[in-house]
Amino acid sequence: MFDSKIYRERRKRLQKKIDHGLILFLGNEESPMNYPDNAYRFRQDSNFLYFFGLDSPGLAGIIDVDEDKEILFGDDVDVEDIIWMGEKPFLKDRAAKVGVTHVSPRAQLADVLTRALEKNRKFHFLPVYREQTSLQIQNLLNIEAAKVNDCISKSLIKAVVDLRSKKSKPEVEQIEEALKITYQMHTTAMKMAIPGKYEREIAGAIEGIALSYGANISFPIILTVNGQILHNHYHGNKLRQGQLMVNDSGAESVMHYAADITRTIPVGGKFTSKQGEIYEIVLNAQETAIQASIPGRKNKDVHIKAVKVIASGLKELGIMKGDVDEAVKAGAHALFMPHGLGHMMGLDVHDMEGLGEDHVGYDKKTERSDQFGLAYLRMAKELKPGYVLTVEPGIYFIPALIDKWFKENKLTEYIDYQKLDQYRDFGGIRIEDDILITEKGQRILGKPIPKTIAQVEAITAKG
Numbered sequence: 162m163f164d165s166k167i168y169r170e171r172r173k174r175l176q177k178k179i180d181h182g183l184i185l186f187l188g189n190e191e192s193p194m195n196y197p198d199n200a201y202r203f204r205q206d207s208n209f210l211y212f213f214g215l216d217s218p219g220l221a222g223i224i225d226v227d228e229d230k231e232i233l234f235g236d237d238v239d240v241e242d243i244i245w246m247g248e249k250p251f252l253k254d255r256a257a258k259v260g261v262t263h264v265s266p267r268a269q270l271a272d273v274l275t276r277a278l279e280k281n282r283k284f285h286f287l288p289v290y291r292e293q294t295s296l297q298i299q300n301l302l303n304i305e306a307a308k309v310n311d312c313i314s315k316s317l318i319k320a321v322v323d324l325r326s327k328k329s330k331p332e333v334e335q336i337e338e339a340l341k342i343t344y345q346m347h348t349t350a351m352k353m354a355i356p357g358k359y360e361r362e363i364a365g366a367i368e369g370i371a372l373s374y375g376a377n378i379s380f381p382i383i384l385t386v387n388g389q390i391l392h393n394h395y396h397g398n399k400l401r402q403g404q405l406m407v408n409d410s411g412a413e414s415v416m417h418y419a420a421d422i423t424r425t426i427p428v429g430g431k432f433t434s435k436q437g438e439i440y441e442i443v444l445n446a447q448e449t450a451i452q453a454s455i456p457g458r459k460n461k462d463v464h465i466k467a468v469k470v471i472a473s474g475l476k477e478l479g480i481m482k483g484d485v486d487e488a489v490k491a492g493a494h495a496l497f498m499p500h501g502l503g504h505m506m507g508l509d510v511h512d513m514e515g516l517g518e519d520h521v522g523y524d525k526k527t528e529r530s531d532q533f534g535l536a537y538l539r540m541a542k543e544l545k546p547g548y549v550l551t552v553e554p555g556i557y558f559i560p561a562l563i564d565k566w567f568k569e570n571k572l573t574e575y576i577d578y579q580k581l582d583q584y585r586d587f588g589g590i591r592i593e594d595d596i597l598i599t600e601k602g603q604r605i606l607g608k609p610i611p612k613t614i615a616q617v618e619a620i621t622a623k624g
């Protein structure tokens with residue numbers, strides 16, 4: 162946990178951004194797997210963590226803007242709890258650690274909110290992503306569960322995005338803690354990528370690394386020899402010599418700050434020349450994009466720079482053709498990179514995505530495109546010092562998409578479908594790092610993880 166001052170300051174800054182009313186933060190509850198007592202690993206709500214810091218179920222916080230008062234609601238453990246789960250510090254003492262002086266039993270939250278409802282006071286709460294929370298709000302605020310997300314506070318979303326977007330030094334340190342673990346996850350995967358191993362053996366081993374630090378993974382591991390499937394969570398394939406294995410995985414630190422790294426590894430330790438050519442294009446796009454990520458520049462423009470590198474590299478190989486700028490304008494590159502360059506990262510791996518992607522990655526000056534590919538860009542707006550984001554271009558050969566475009570005769574002026582046929586079974590390559598935007602430029606976070614062809618080949622197990 163950070164120092165109590167940090168949480169107090171965050172809440173004060175939030176309070177200043179909200180005109181009046183009562184801000185409600187519901188912490189997450191246990192979420193059952195198959196019966197109530199058998200729960201998934203508990204994950205606290207990231208906004209609750211940001212403002213109230215306490216990492217256990219059964220908590221709620223309110224900030225009364227008009228009365229300048231904060232209350233934390235929760236229950237102390239009773240003997241029954243102690244028998245099964247052990248002792249826990251009193252809520253009053255836990256609250257003091259995050260700078261809150263008023264605590265109340267959980268049952269009193271309903272009374273406080275009922276009184277506020279009677280006085281017609283304004284409520285602010287954030288978008289809800291768990292049904293359980295919708296039901297709580299239904300009971301507390303008398304809003305039909307299905308309509309809860311119609312009643313969210315836009316001003317609260319805006320204020321929270323403003324605060325959480327710029328990472329403080331201690332937050333960046335937390336992300337780098339996550340990256341230390343992630344370094345081990347990735348280098349271990351490289352050392353294990355020998356023919357005959359199953360994807361699941363490697364995925365299991367690297368998830369175990371995160372757990373062994375008392376940390377967790379920041380999202381379900383993507384580790385696959387079918388890297389052309391962008392978010393492939395199937396881990397049942399046996400590795401064969403000469404395949405490419407995409408490993409997109411990261412830890413979240415004990416305090417739940419994320420890392421998100423992708424490396425593409427040649428099974429057996431050596432890229433073929435065909436793989437190497439595509440790899441170099443992706444690497445060039447990634448390095449170009451990182452260099453271009455500076456304060457004052459829109460991430461949308463960085464994305465465009467990256468995909469131009471991809472289009473011109475593919476043109477050199479004869480897969481694309483025509484004028485590169487025109488091809489990119491027409492969206493032809495999206496056949497090979499149908500996703501955005503990256504996303505914000507922090508307490509969530511896609512930071513604050515639960516508040517609405519457009520609130521986080523777009524603003525009045527930056528509209529979302531509706532063009533295939535560019536439309537998926539999560540983070541488009543101008544970069545500012547303190548932002549942490551991923552840079553993750555890729556090139557994929559997705560047979561179903563190639564067939565669809567070919568049948569539609571799509572963008573034939575920019576794509577050589579005959580040449581492309583030679584790459585049908587190629588798979589995919591993605592390379593991803595996490596960067597911090599600084600006052601003058603950017604910094605790649607964490608200890609460098611092997612990335613060039615020579616570095617990756619040197620560490621990868623030889624088949």
Ligand code: GLY
Nearest residue numbers: 380409410421504
């Ligand atoms: N690492 C998975 C993603 O960014 O969506």
Ligand code: MN
Nearest residue numbers: 421551553593
């Ligand atoms: Mn990512």
